[in-house]
Amino acid sequence: MKGKRVGVIGGGQLAWMMGSAAPSLNIKLLVQTPSQDDPAVSRASGLVQAAIDDAEATAKLATFCDVITFENEFIDLEALQKLVQQGVCFRPSLDTLAPLLDKYHQRSYLKDIGVPVPKFNLGSSSEDITSNFGFPVVLKARRHGYDGQGTFIIKDAQALNILAQHVPIPELLVEEFIPFERELGIIAARNASGEIALYPVTETYQQNQVCHWTITPADIDDQIATKVKAIARTILEQLQVVGVLGIEFFLTADRRVLVNEIAPRTHNSGHYTLDGCHTSQFAMQLRAVTDLPLGDTNLKSGGALMVNLLGFEESASDYLEKRDRILEIPHSFVHWYGKSSRPGRKLGHATVLLDAEQMAQAPSIIKKIESIWYK
CATH class of the missing domain: 3.40.50.20 (Rossmann fold)
Structure with a gap:
């Protein structure tokens, strides 16, 4: 370039x-x-x-x-x-983006290229959804849904009928509810020369369809990690991506790995890379789109956890005292986005780097950060 x-x-x-x-x-x-x-x-x-x-x-x-x-x-x-x-x-090209922007089109594309996804269809009627999917069932807006907006987990026919009074069911993607064992994610990059870079597989935790934390590397065996990376590589190559993708997966109890969604950009599940990897996902995006060689995706330490700092009130506060308390945790970093607060809004995130022996402590450190933040 x-x-x-x-x-x-x-x-x-x-x-x-x-x-x-x-x-x-x-x-x-x-x-x-x-x-x-x-x-x-x-x-x-x-x-x-x-x-x-x-x-x-x-x-x-x-x-x-x-x-x-x-x-x-x-x-x-x-x-x-x-x-x-x-x-x-x-970059990525519009041809790359075209099958990804609409959730129904994205699901259909992935199925066509042989990538495993949950059972899905377009909504037609409450009766059709009940007979073909049962309950619980997941309905999603096809465009512009993020952080849980436009996603509805419906538990029974009554809830479905109430939703139908407010949202046109035929305009929604309908998919089976997956009783997953855990949710996984990966950041994957490709440049115009066809060079591919894959980051470690991450475990993500969602609450109300909003990511609350991630732990990297995910506590999974090599066979599952290989499945995730093979799927990511297939998607990159089939779409001829130039840039970064964030790919979310369900891991089921019977060891199926299903793609949940693809974001054709940097992604919340990769925020740990800012402090935890030799090349952040953001530097990787810039490298990919400007024809630079892709960077080193290895972790700097045994692992990293990331906690989103979500708004819990309407406020213009910068929450400096809370941020300073989080920074008292060894090997911690806080990135503050400078936004005003409202419930559920992503205001910043905290990352903590761990050595291999400390990885078992990750859940307790996450709880400590959340207790500081939401107290």
């Missing part, structure tokens, strides 16, 4: 953390985001202030950049396609 000017559609904490990696790679980062107060603006070399799905603004962003990448999926794919015809370079 002749230059290293990267545009990012989105200005939240993912772009903000990408901005922290840019200077060491001699990359200038420019963002398209609605508000000057969004986290990434403070670390960007330039700003196009506009909605994420404003393709005219993206055309303006492209005049300052060599390549444009993404922080989220809230884009107008059809409008951006016109920019490709004008020579704008997107």
Whole structure:
């Protein structure tokens, strides 16, 4: 690539953390985001202030950049396609993104390429869902759902009928409820030369469909880790990804590994890489999209845990006292996004590095961090 000017559609904490990696790679980062107060603006070399799905603004962003990448999926794919015809370079490409943005299309694509997924279909009627899936059952908005928004775990016919009064059932993805043993994730990267880099497999814990913590490496055997990495490699190669993917999995009691969802970008399950790996997922994204060799994905220590610091009230506080108390834990790091608080909002995250002998203590350290934060 002749230059290293990267545009990012989105200005939240993912772009903000990408901005922290840019200077060491001699990359200038420019963002398209609605508000000057969004986290990434403070670390960007330039700003196009506009909605994420404003393709005219993206055309303006492209005049300052060599390549444009993404922080989220809230884009107008059809409008951006016109920019490709004008020579704008997107990485990952729009062809890569096309089967991933709609959850039903994503599930269908994965099934077509032989990747294991839960049983799914489009919603038709309450009666059809009851007869074909039973209860509990999971219904999801096909676009724009994140952090639990647009996901409904329905336990009985009464709850399904109540949902149908508020949400058009035929517009939802319906999938079987998986009584998983644990949830897993992996960050996977590929560049234009076809080089692939896979991070360690991570265990993630979700509550109300929001990630609360991760532990890396996951406490799984080599056979399961090999399955996860083989699936990730298949997805990268089939989609011809140039960039980073966050892939979420269910691990069942009978040792099935099923793909839950794919995020075509950096992902919350990979935040531990900022402090825990030789190359963070954010530096990896920049390396991949600018044709640099991919970096070292190995852990710096025996393992790492990450705890999301979620909002629990409406407040403009920076919670400095709580953050300082977390930092008293040995080998801890806190990343604060500078947002105002509201319940459930991701305000920051804490990472703790552990040696191999300390990995068994990870759950108790997570509880300690959460007791400090939510007290």
